[in-house]
Amino acid sequence: MNLHIIDTGFFKLDGGAMFGVVPKTLWNKHNPADEKNLCSWAMRCMLVEDGNKLMLIDTGLGDKQDDRFFGFYDLHGDATLISSIREKGYDVTDITDVILTHLHFDHAGGAVRYKTDRSILIPTFPNATYWSNEEHWQWATNPNPREKASFLKENILPLQESGQLKFIKKGMSPFQHIDFIHVDGHTEQMMLPVISYKDQKIIYVADLLPSSFHVPLPWIMSYDVRPLLTMQEKEALLEKAADEKYILLFEHDPIYEAALVEKAEKGIKIQERGDFINFI
Incomplete structure (x- = not known):
């Protein structure tokens, strides 16, 4: 198995929205805002080569x-x-599977592209199966007013229309070395891939923990539809990650790709963070 970080650039979001009830005097020390109160965030995807499978997790x-x-x-x-x-030596035709943690535009936008004349939308990866789950798909295609602006039909419907979309049932996985944790705090049935690599487990934590700065329990995004549930889900995952030394891979952290956590007197804290390659 080979694992690759796929960088897709940075974007900016409101710092208050990203850190919720946490005061700016605290979060601004970690990710300083610009004059518009916007902070930079990565859109970090992952490529997993496993046998005859080349799996992309999220698409920016x-x-x-x-x-x-x-x-x-x-x-x-x-x-x-x-x-x-392409920098990793692959092309769009080589991707066999695209795993979408959820269908918000900053995670699923790259899944679909225009044909040359920009009149027809098609899947970016013509030979890939795209994976979501039925509960989240229904949530995204019939969005609530709060999330409607995050679920763009042009990112979603062409996947179904192409016949390349399949669903992963909770508690099951179509892959040999990837399992899934399903969480509901950020959005309905977001899927967190858990990759078994050698003797380690790597969790692609998506928007449950958008950055290493979000490890403290109260540091929860205002975007989450069920913030108290997010806090419970985050606590359970962090406890397990600390006990079993899971590597956390952050999708949006602008500085740190990955981290280990440990138990401390006041709860779970960062033990070490840095480039993903240093942890595997």
Whole structure:
């Protein structure tokens, strides 16, 4: 098995929204905001090569929205989804599976692209099976008013129309070395891939823990639809990660790719954080 970080660039989101009830005097020390109160966040995907499978976890923001849409998020950085995949020696036709933790636009936007004439939307990865779960799919295609702006039909419906979409049932996995934790605090039935690599387990924590700064229990995004449930789910995952030395891989942390956590007198804390390669 080979594991690769796939960088897709950075975007900006409101610091208050990303840290919820935590005062700016605290969170601004970790991820300083600009004059608009916006902080930079990574869109970090993962590529897993396992036998004849080449699996991509999440797809970043993509490039098919208009300038007005992108202007809200101040995209920056040189990396893109496709350029980073090619940098690892692969192409879009090599991807066999795309695992979408959930269908918010910053996770699923790169799953679909325009054909050359920009009149037809098609899956970015023509030979891949795209994986979601039925409960989240129903939630995303019939969105509540709070999340409606995060579920863009152009990112979602072409996957079903192409015939490339399949669902993962809770407690099951179509992959030999990847299992899933299903959580409901951020959005309905978000899937966190748990990768068994050698004698380690790596959890791609998606938006349950968008960054290493979100390890303290009260540090929860305002975007979460059920913040108290997020806190419970986060506590359970962090307890297990500390006990079993799981590697946490962060999708949005602008500085640190991965971390280990440990138990302390006041709860779970970061033991070590840095580049993913240093942990495997």
